[in-house]
Amino acid sequence: MDKFKRTTRKLYYDDAYLCKCPARITKIGSDYIELDATVAYPEGGGQESDHGFIVSIDGIGVRFIHARKVYTTKINIHDFPDIRVDGVIEHVVHEEDRELLGQFHAGMEVVVQIDVRRRACLSLSHTASHLIYMAISKVRPDAVARTLGCHIGTGTARFDFAVEDRVSPEQLAEIERLANALVRRNSTIRVYPHPEHADARYWECEGEVIPCGGTHIDSTALVGRLIVRRKSMGKGKERIACEFSDAVLKTEAYHS
Numbered sequence: 001m002d003k004f005k006r007t008t009r010k011l012y013y014d015d016a017y018l019c020k021c022p023a024r025i026t027k028i029g030s031d032y033i034e035l036d037a038t039v040a041y042p043e044g045g046g047q048e049s050d051h052g053f054i055v056s057i058d059g060i061g062v063r064f065i066h067a068r069k070v071y072t073t074k075i076n077i078h079d080f081p082d083i084r085v086d087g088v089i090e091h092v093v094h095e096e097d098r099e100l101l102g103q104f105h106a107g108m109e110v111v112v113q114i115d116v117r118r119r120a121c122l123s124l125s126h127t128a129s130h131l132i133y134m135a136i137s138k139v140r141p142d143a144v145a146r147t148l149g150c151h152i153g154t155g156t157a158r159f160d161f162a163v164e165d166r167v168s169p170e171q172l173a174e175i176e177r178l179a180n181a182l183v184r185r186n187s188t189i190r191v192y193p194h195p196e197h198a199d200a201r202y203w204e205c206e207g208e209v210i211p212c213g214g215t216h217i218d219s220t221a222l223v224g225r226l227i228v229r230r231k232s233m234g235k236g237k238e239r240i241a242c243e244f245s246d247a248v249l250k251t252e253a254y255h256s
């Protein structure tokens with residue numbers, strides 16, 4: 001039962017631009033460090049996790065190449081049918097640095113820091129995914145109603161849908177046009193927690209409200225021109241992906 005009592009404070013929800021924080025080690029695993037607080041966003045909702053460093057006060061540092069949220073609790077909140085909250089965040093240490101894990105121990109004070117460029121890319125990509133999703137929901141609401149999943153990486157974002165009819169070239173062009181119109185309007189993006197639990201979060205832009213706990217940028221223009229593509233995934237399944245070659249990364253907003 002002990003594992004369920006521990007929690008990691010998710011400082012990335014308190015301040016999306018915090019890139020570094022002090023923390024205390026709560027557990028060392030064979031390949032990971034669990035902390036009582038972190039700025040590292042763990043993989044979730046299709047978004048890849050942050051990468052970064054954990055450094056002891058003695059200056060011993062390890063790289064982490066994955067962050068995962070475990071021992072979460074399922075709760076019932078309106079709008080969030082599958083949400084799992086609380087839990088702890090394990091920072092998976094780079095294979096080459098694992099021999100240093102013996103120099104860390106539970107109770108030790110450390111500093112955890114994220115790779116800011118990677119986070120900025122993921123936040124931008126995640127925001128772009130919402131813009132194409134908003135556009136797809138207007139052009140192909142039937143597909144959005146049967147969303148199979150999404151993946152948000154540093155250079156691209158994509159959704160998979162179950163469909164009766166494929167997305168036509170005309171519909172794809174319309175999706176791209178609507179998404180780019182959102183970019184051009186430089187609309188404000190707001191994120192905020194559900195009143196019942198801070199881990200249940202909303203994303204809002206132009207009156208569209210979507211339950212989403214990922215990381216995002218503050219307005220749409222930085223995404224730059226979106227290029228939208230489709231790929232058939234076999235009968236009855238379509239993938240729509242976007243790329244953003246003109247994007248502006250706002251790394252200067254991050255602070256420790």
Ligand SMILES: [Zn+2]
Nearest residue numbers: 126203212214
């Ligand atoms: Zn989101």
